[in-house]
Amino acid sequence: AQSVAQPEDQVNVAEGNPLTVKCTYSVSGNPYLFWYVQYPNRGLQFLLKYITGDNLVKGSYGFEAEFNKSQTSFHLKKPSALVSDSALYFCAVRDRSSASKIIFGSGTRLSIRP
Amino acid sequence: DARVTQTPRHKVTEMGQEVTMRCQPILGHNTVFWYRQTMMQGLELLAYFRNRAPLDDSGMPKDRFSAEMPDATLATLKIQPSEPRDSAVYFCASGLGQDSYEQYFGPGTRLTVT
Numbered sequence: 001a002q003s004v005a006q007p008e009d010q011v012n013v014a015e016g017n018p019l020t021v022k023c024t025y026s027v028s029g030n031p032y033l034f035w036y037v038q039y040p041n042r043g044l045q046f047l048l049k050y051i052t053g054d055n056l057v058k059g060s061y062g063f064e065a066e067f068n069k070s071q072t073s074f075h076l077k078k079p080s081a082l083v084s085d086s087a088l089y090f091c092a093v094r095d096r097s098s099a100s101k102i103i104f105g106s107g108t109r110l111s112i113r114p
Numbered sequence: 115d116a117r118v119t120q121t122p123r124h125k126v127t128e129m130g131q132e133v134t135m136r137c138q139p140i141l142g143h144n145t146v147f148w149y150r151q152t153m154m155q156g157l158e159l160l161a162y163f164r165n166r167a168p169l170d171d172s173g174m175p176k177d178r179f180s181a182e183m184p185d186a187t188l189a190t191l192k193i194q195p196s197e198p199r200d201s202a203v204y205f206c207a208s209g210l211g212q213d214s215y216e217q218y219f220g221p222g223t224r225l226t227v228t
Contacts, residue, residue, distance in 0.1 A: 032215065043118070043205050043219030044157075051215065090157065101170055102217070104157045 002027040004093045006105040021076040023091030033074040034092040118220035132194040137206030145209040152202045
């Protein structure tokens with residue numbers, strides 16, 4: 001069975017500092033991995049995905065994520081945080097079978113202080 | 115700017131009443147997902163459809179919930195009878211293709227059952 005874990009409920013970072021939101025996964029075979037962001041009173045928005053190829057994936061709003069197969073991780077990163085990055089972030093995983101569904105993590109609330 | 119639409123945005127109803135939520139996926143998308151989000155359970159997949167056929171509804175309480183796609187432009191989620199524990203935000207999302215790497219979420223329906 002596939003699963004995804006976000007070990008931190010909340011991450012606090014000062015504006016301008018780098019940020020990391022952690023994600024680890026469990027799936028049979030090679031995974032598809034995703035990050036989504038949710039702003040207050042909105043639906044989730046797609047940020048980026050890893051399907052194959054380069055382990056460093058670049059996405060929207062200056063975010064990137066690094067796929068690490070040996071550590072089964074897919075941490076979200078940004079070199080310099082903005083106050084507007086404050087939101088709820090979800091990591092998601094699915095395996096490569098055609099009928100597989102995406103499993104979302106529990107979410108990490110990112111708070112950027114000015 | 116294509117987007118998923120959901121109606122109603124807010125619904126307050128009394129226990130025992132029927133609730134119907136509607137979703138219009140992005141035109142041309144062939145996969146539709148229903149999710150429920152609560153503080154306690156996070157984001158749960160209730161059901162999803164591909165080419166209007168239900169692929170998985172294992173996340174849905176069968177005795178009171180039902181999901182259908184009468185046509186390619188409309189998905190419905192019904193609760194009958196509703197209970198206070200059904201209070202949540204219900205999201206619809208749509209995607210394209212067999213893999214539906216990216217899901218596009220609607221704004222959600224906030225349901226309160228008193």
